Amino acid sequence: MSDLTYFDNNATTRPLDEVVEAMLPWLRDQYANPSSVHQFGQFVRHAIECARSQVAGLIGADAKEIVFTSSGTESIQLAIRGTLAFRKPRKQVIVSAVEHSAVGKMTAQLERECFEIIEIGVDHDGLLDCAELEERLSDETAIVSMMWANNETGAIFDVERIAKIVEARGVPLHLDAVQAIGKTDVCVNDLPVSLLSMSGHKFHGPKGVGALFVKRRTRIAPTILGSQETQRRGGTENVAGIIGMGVAAEHAIQHVADDRKQIEVLRDRLEQGICQSTDLARVNAAGATRIPNTTNIGFRGLQAEALLLLLSESGVCASAGAACSSGSLEPSHVLQAMGVDQEYAHGSLRFSLSRFTTSEEVERVIELMPTLINRLAALGMR
Numbered sequence: 001m002s003d004l005t006y007f008d009n010n011a012t013t014r015p016l017d018e019v020v021e022a023m024l025p026w027l028r029d030q031y032a033n034p035s036s037v038h039q040f041g042q043f044v045r046h047a048i049e050c051a052r053s054q055v056a057g058l059i060g061a062d063a064k065e066i067v068f069t070s071s072g073t074e075s076i077q078l079a080i081r082g083t084l085a086f087r088k089p090r091k092q093v094i095v096s097a098v099e100h101s102a103v104g105k106m107t108a109q110l111e112r113e114c115f116e117i118i119e120i121g122v123d124h125d126g127l128l129d130c131a132e133l134e135e136r137l138s139d140e141t142a143i144v145s146m147m148w149a150n151n152e153t154g155a156i157f158d159v160e161r162i163a164k165i166v167e168a169r170g171v172p173l174h175l176d177a178v179q180a181i182g183k184t185d186v187c188v189n190d191l192p193v194s195l196l197s198m199s200g201h202k203f204h205g206p207k208g209v210g211a212l213f214v215k216r217r218t219r220i221a222p223t224i225l226g227s228q229e230t231q232r233r234g235g236t237e238n239v240a241g242i243i244g245m246g247v248a249a250e251h252a253i254q255h256v257a258d259d260r261k262q263i264e265v266l267r268d269r270l271e272q273g274i275c276q277s278t279d280l281a282r283v284n285a286a287g288a289t290r291i292p293n294t295t296n297i298g299f300r301g302l303q304a305e306a307l308l309l310l311l312s313e314s315g316v317c318a319s320a321g322a323a324c325s326s327g328s329l330e331p332s333h334v335l336q337a338m339g340v341d342q343e344y345a346h347g348s349l350r351f352s353l354s355r356f357t358t359s360e361e362v363e364r365v366i367e368l369m370p371t372l373i374n375r376l377a378a379l380g381m382r
């Protein structure tokens with residue numbers, strides 16, 4: 001897999017070498033349980049608390065406000081379910097129409113449990129209809145959960161405005177910042193936000209570790225019972241994962257501003273190069289402010305899955321939207337909510353870059369696309 005051209009960084013990123021190196025001792029030698037009172041255990045506990053401070057530092061939080069979990073998905077579901085337990089008898093949950101399936105699956109389950117789910121629409125660029133949010137908030141609303149940056153299009157919601165609207169009604173706000181961390185400035189001090197989810201593997205940390213910011217004095221009920229994480233998340237900690245996430249957070253604090261500029265230049269070149277090479281291409285959410293690493297391009301009349309397979313045969317990894325929904329022939333719910341024409345929605349690909357993406361890789365894809373498009377046309381897959 002050494003000559004892969006990897007444009008699927010919103011699915012997951014390559015862990016930094018320093019992350020992997022930092023994790024190894026905690027997998028092999030420092031294996032004590034951080035809850036043990038002996039010195040060996042307390043040594044591990046201390047390392048976890050250092051990582052907690054590093055992760056808190058990334059979003060301007062206090063270390064006490066960070067709860068480690070197994071993933072972004074778990075953080076999101078802990079935030080929503082954990083809040084609902086303290087908001088009885090309110091039964092209304094407000095989300096956007098373009099949330100990640102970690103939210104979508106949760107709200108589908110809540111609906112079966114007789115909660116009322118309200119989905120706020122987005123415009124053609126994937127941006128939230130804030131007037132609708134204002135209108136739909138009510139005394140019945142238990143929680144509002146919104147994504148910060150969209151994993152498929154990269155569109156960034158106006159979270160300052162959303163947070164003000166929600167705060168005015170005294171409702172707790174959860175933000176899914178999984179795709180925003182490391183790609184745009186995320187600071188919980190600047191925002192009236194109660195809860196915020198992150199995931200280590202989206203910013204060059206390891207998989208299987210996430211974190212939930214829980215603002216001081218915000219109450220959440222655990223979804224996994226146990227004494228760890230100040231009783232907010234039971235289960236012996238993923239020590240190596242937490243250490244790795246801490247190192248990735250520290251690295252992001254120091255390098256993201258520079259990385260972002262470089263990544264955005266490459267993303268813009270890729271987008272422009274592809275769009276100039278064929279008149280079938282159109283950028284989705286082009287009018288939105290987007291995270292700098294993501295482009296979602298619709299190819300009129302083509303099938304995204306077929307294009308992805310041809311790219312994959314050439315060693316290029318891209319995606320047809322959310323990693324979990326690729327393989328299905330349904331256009332993504334995100335593009336549908338944006339009202340993207342069907343002939344473009346069926347042929348939309350996501351390219352997501354990282355600090356490891358090179359200009360040679362970008363040029364390679366730009367050169368490849370017209371050939372692949374012609375091959376599809378020859379196969380009659382248009």
Ligand code: PLP
Nearest residue numbers: 071072073100102151178179199
């Ligand atoms: N939220 C968003 C916006 C995502 O893009 C993802 C993963 O793709 C998640 C949540 C889930 O994160 P994890 O893979 O850590 O469960």
